[in-house]
Amino acid sequence: MTFPKYPEYKVSRVEWLGEVPAHWGVVPLRGAAKQEAYSFTDGDWVETPFITDEGVRLIQTGNIGVGKYREQGFRYISEETFSKLNCTEFFPGDVLICRLADPVGRACLAPDLGARMITSVDVCILKTKSEISSNFLVYFLSSDPYLSFMASVSRGGTRERVSRSFLGSVRILMPSVEEQSSIVAFLDHETARIDALVEEQQRLIELLKEKRQAVISHAVTKGLDPDVPMKDSGVEWLGEVPAHWEVGGLTKFIGPVVDYRGRTPKKVDDGIFLVTAKNIRDGRIDYEVSKEYADPESAKSLLERGKPEIGDLLFTMEAPLGQVALIDRTDIALAQRIVKFKGGEGVMMNSYLMYWLMSTSCQARMETLATGSTALGIKASKLGMIECPAPPVAEQEEIVSHIKRESAKHDVLLVEAQANIDLLQERRSALISAAVTGKIDVRGWQPPAGSSATSVTKQTEAV
Structure with missing residues (x-):
């Protein structure tokens, strides 16, 4: 399956975006935020002494993945600290953008963790206008052109970062609400298929590692x-x-x-x-x-x-x-x-x-x-x-040779599985970038009947 281009393009006047569909808007990121207090703001400066085992959930920079929320342990502050520091609460579905590497500018949707939530000072909270899909915005902020641009402009001594004011000035694309919905539906479907294949390869890698470990463990304990x-x-x-x-x-x-x-x-x-x-x-x-x-x-x-x-x-x-x-x-x-x-x-x-x-x-x-x-x-x-x-040294030599032979077989399969993962992830990134920058037109796309994850490679080769 190949994807058509839009019938007409225009110069975006943004070097890293190039040409974009003629009817799409180009606006600063802050223009996607609601026109009300705390719709585009940084998180809070929460020092270690304030951390507790329960209370208001603290989301940190490590929790912000490229397009995905990552669970990495649980940290909280007390309700008393929340009030004392006048912290900014955010809600499920808000967009969280990390101003700190790695990579700078990555974003995800705020999860529903069943608790009140705040975030750290290097994470920006953006509450989108009704005409902006939070899901579309996160996909855009996960695209290669955007992340490459952010990497080129970030600065820092120990870790690269950008300011909230600069982040707010970064230009984003704004299709119509209907097109945003089409793009999100398309990417949700196709990335899910790719992710399923990646998970399959990751399970294979774990199985191969377990088998290699079993070969080693048996040989050095039983001969x-x-x-x-x-x-x-x-x-x-x-x-x-x-x-x-x-x-x-x-x-x-x-x-x-x-x-x-x-x-x-x-x-x-x-x-x-x-x-x-x-x-x-x-x-x-x-x-x-x-x-x-x-x-x-x-x-x-x-x-x-x-x-x-x-x-x-x-x-x-x-x-x-x-x-x-x-x-x-x-x-x-x-x-x-x-x-x-x-x-x-x-x-x-x-x-x-x-x-x-x-x-x-x-x-x-x-x-x-x-x-x-x-x-x-x-x-x-x-x-x-x-x-x-x-064992006797001569037997040690035999055991070592056996382990090396068997490990080599597993290593070949491990390299192949990792190469498959890398290729799938590259295609996933390419698909997102092409869709959110208008390089392909998915307005007429419909989920293929009886589709399965195994067809994802052919689906993405045209990107």
């Missing part, structure tokens, strides 16, 4: 031979292991532990890559998830405790606890919350040890030894309390 004689490990949570395997505390099978906690190297814009706990994920160092750099002299002093060597095992002691990876390059520095060690020579392979630490049994054991209220952590002195099964 590869289903007929091998078994024995009681003597560890309640571990159960039976192959009879010829040794079982003992982790420190029995590893060399000295190098602890990088307690010192933070001086951070700079350009220096030695600093591997933090954030970078260590699922058995590898992810150099993209966080990019921090250490001053070379500061890093040199820190690494006197132990320089990184290829194949050494990194272990996160907290925030997050129990993530592992093998070092794959030496031109790095290691941050706090990380320790480094290696398996004992001729006793324990680093790669086998890594998989053991990743196993479901071992992860559960770490949680029983961990302490902390906001973030679980484990003391180095307790590493020896993490029991570890140790």
Whole structure:
């Protein structure tokens, strides 16, 4: 299915909008608000001491997603604080626009949470006029042209933002009420179909991860031979292991532990890559998830405790606890919350040890030894309390090879599923942008009879 264009266009005089349908209006965002008090205003400055466990619900910047409300915990203020601070209450269906990254200018409809609601100072509340559909406005404020423009004009030291006055001056498009309804109905239907496919791919990813975890956990606790004689490990949570395997505390099978906690190297814009706990994920160092750099002299002093060597095992002691990876390059520095060690020579392979630490049994054991209220952590002195099964080295090699082969199969499917999600999300964004900026005319659109989510790809290819 392809979508027609409008018969006539005009120059919008807004560079990032380009040409728009000839009969559409172009107005500042504040022009969409009702002409009454608090119809276009910022939320309230609510400091941490005012936060309570019940009362008036506080919606924060993290709750504002691109076109969607996101639940991220519950925070409240008391009725007394509400009155004392003269807070501005908003209601379900109002438009909430976040002036703070990421991304700047994202918006969603206020949800119905069954409670009175206020929001934080970096969220703008907009109550729309009767001739403006709140749903259409949220779709417009979720479009790529708008979000790209907002990213280009936002400013800030620690986090980018825009002022409410600037936000109010941003130009938006205003079709007729009837066209807004048509566009909203079209996008509600089509984005729901895309979202259903995305959820399907996300479920597949979770299933693949579970299967990969099961392969690892079984191999490092039961071995590869289903007929091998078994024995009681003597560890309640571990159960039976192959009879010829040794079982003992982790420190029995590893060399000295190098602890990088307690010192933070001086951070700079350009220096030695600093591997933090954030970078260590699922058995590898992810150099993209966080990019921090250490001053070379500061890093040199820190690494006197132990320089990184290829194949050494990194272990996160907290925030997050129990993530592992093998070092794959030496031109790095290691941050706090990380320790480094290696398996004992001729006793324990680093790669086998890594998989053991990743196993479901071992992860559960770490949680029983961990302490902390906001973030679980484990003391180095307790590493020896993490029991570890140790097959002969030759068998460790076989187990590692088996896990790598099976993981590779899962990884191919994981990459494919994530690529499908990325493509669907790109098409979703393209569809929204095309509809709300008038690049396609959906006035004559009707939901196809017997339509299903599986046809969404063909539906969106024409955008």
